[in-house]
Amino acid sequence: MYIYTSEQIKAADQLAEKRGMSTFSLMENAGCGLYHAICPYLSTNQKLLIASGKGNNGGDGIVLARYLKMAGFEVDLIFPLGEPKTGVAKQHLHYYEQCGFPVEEWNPNQTYDVIVDALLGVGAILPLQESLVEWIKWMKSMKATIISIDVPTGISSNSGVVDQNAIKADYTFSLHGYKPSRFLFPSSHFYGQVEVVDIGLPQKSNWRVWTEKDVQKSWVKRETNAHKGLFGTGLLIAGSHEMPGSAALAASSAMRFGIGKLTVNTTQHASAIIGPIVPEVTFLYHTYEELVRSEWKNRRFTCAAIGPGLDPTDDLEKLVTYLLKQNVPLILDAGAIQSRSYPRGEKPIILTPHPGEFSRLLQLSTKEIQENRIELASEYAVTHHVILILKGEYTVIAFPDGTGYINTTGNASLAKGGSGDALTGMLLASIEGNDCVKAAVLNAVYIHGVCSDEWVRKYSEHTFVSSDFSSLLPMICKSFEKE
Numbered sequence: 001m002y003i004y005t006s007e008q009i010k011a012a013d014q015l016a017e018k019r020g021m022s023t024f025s026l027m028e029n030a031g032c033g034l035y036h037a038i039c040p041y042l043s044t045n046q047k048l049l050i051a052s053g054k055g056n057n058g059g060d061g062i063v064l065a066r067y068l069k070m071a072g073f074e075v076d077l078i079f080p081l082g083e084p085k086t087g088v089a090k091q092h093l094h095y096y097e098q099c100g101f102p103v104e105e106w107n108p109n110q111t112y113d114v115i116v117d118a119l120l121g122v123g124a125i126l127p128l129q130e131s132l133v134e135w136i137k138w139m140k141s142m143k144a145t146i147i148s149i150d151v152p153t154g155i156s157s158n159s160g161v162v163d164q165n166a167i168k169a170d171y172t173f174s175l176h177g178y179k180p181s182r183f184l185f186p187s188s189h190f191y192g193q194v195e196v197v198d199i200g201l202p203q204k205s206n207w208r209v210w211t212e213k214d215v216q217k218s219w220v221k222r223e224t225n226a227h228k229g230l231f232g233t234g235l236l237i238a239g240s241h242e243m244p245g246s247a248a249l250a251a252s253s254a255m256r257f258g259i260g261k262l263t264v265n266t267t268q269h270a271s272a273i274i275g276p277i278v279p280e281v282t283f284l285y286h287t288y289e290e291l292v293r294s295e296w297k298n299r300r301f302t303c304a305a306i307g308p309g310l311d312p313t314d315d316l317e318k319l320v321t322y323l324l325k326q327n328v329p330l331i332l333d334a335g336a337i338q339s340r341s342y343p344r345g346e347k348p349i350i351l352t353p354h355p356g357e358f359s360r361l362l363q364l365s366t367k368e369i370q371e372n373r374i375e376l377a378s379e380y381a382v383t384h385h386v387i388l389i390l391k392g393e394y395t396v397i398a399f400p401d402g403t404g405y406i407n408t409t410g411n412a413s414l415a416k417g418g419s420g421d422a423l424t425g426m427l428l429a430s431i432e433g434n435d436c437v438k439a440a441v442l443n444a445v446y447i448h449g450v451c452s453d454e455w456v457r458k459y460s461e462h463t464f465v466s467s468d469f470s471s472l473l474p475m476i477c478k479s480f481e482k483e
């Protein structure tokens, strides 16, 4: 499940043309693929309208109209913006007419059950022209089922920006792959149900969706002679007098997700709360300064996470600077997410901001972050040589090599204090349990979301609490283990 920007789509079309696969053929594939994908949602007693624009998105609509007509559907094809301008769309219109099919005039008094939006695709320039706005208003008044081709008209392909008159589709059938706006905000909420239609181009992109199959393939089964030393000796620096639970949640998730040994550096008060919840962990009660002075050498920790339940202070920053030099996988969350530079080491450095924290880091508004989550996360990961997990609906996971993934698991039940702490613990365990860093990070994010999905299958989304991760993980992890 790959993701392509409009520039990548244009480049793929040009390369295909150079290799002998014409855009005319791709449009035929698109229309034919759309027909097969859309058909299950239609019935022959419905009245259908296909509204085609002047570009190639409109051309896809023409091919789809031909297939639907040939199959006996009652379809009107109209051009609210005028007839097609691109060579290939004109060619397809010619063939459509040669087959004996007509182009209709827009009749505002006619009613339709289904309207296919083939007005603008990846070539859209916002804002929408006035002539289109009038037509869209009529279309919305129709209360028909709306099916958009490639992207809903009025939203951008590459960013989350949405025109105030944008079409809100019930279904969107995207060609070749997803477009970034499918996972950005507010644009993603205009797509409706999304399906990708293959048009015969090779799949190649730095960005894609991490899937259940990916988790299954990369799940690591333990050797029969395994011992605790193989799965990491972690240091979790978390929890305070005011926020002891954050450390308890991170620690219990780390233990449940498979870490070998875990030490929590926290306050005495916090440990009295954490201990009964996670009796498997050991404790340290050092100040940040003391940790810098001696602990690392004495204990031989193999990985660390810092931040849950901690305030950002100068001493904490000194400790982070020290940890960054230890050349071990390091997870920086909550109070440890600050603006700083990072060494270019071999071991992964993972940052887990939510949009508010990322907005403070980049000095941009949350709206700007949400509209451009993928691009901004990727830029940050590449520039700072870190793995950036930008949390929220469709969590973005960007890697320093420019690759990235979208996570589609999880739901609104995760919008509650403590869910980030649990993720930090799972990441700590995962990174020590899988030699492939990418799979380790992505599987933790994926399964964190699956826990909440599993919860809402049975219970109200209001009722999920982060302590529930602990009881859900055993069953969910089992479902990924190969027999």
Ligand SMILES: NC(=O)C1=CN([C@@H]2O[C@H](COP(=O)(O)OP(=O)(O)OC[C@H]3O[C@@H](n4cnc5c(N)ncnc54)[C@H](O)[C@@H]3O)[C@@H](O)[C@H]2O)[C@H](O)CC1
Pocket (backbone or CB within 6 Å): 009, 012, 013, 023, 026, 027, 030, 053, 054, 055, 056, 057, 058, 059, 060, 081, 085, 086, 119, 120, 121, 122, 123, 124, 125, 126, 127, 128, 129, 132, 149, 150, 151, 175, 176, 199, 201
């Ligand atoms: N590889 C593939 O995925 C293929 C996808 N196909 C389809 O082609 C479109 C992209 O076609 P393109 O001609 O480049 O762009 P559009 O159809 O989106 O629109 C261009 C057209 O629209 C005018 N325009 C732009 N903005 C506005 C506006 N705000 N108001 C009015 N008019 C506007 C612009 O001037 C142009 O005339 C892609 O999405 C797929 O649907 C192909 O089938 C081949 C392979």
Ligand SMILES: [K+]
Pocket (backbone or CB within 6 Å): 057, 117, 118, 119, 120, 121, 148, 149, 150, 151, 152, 153
């Ligand atoms: K469209």
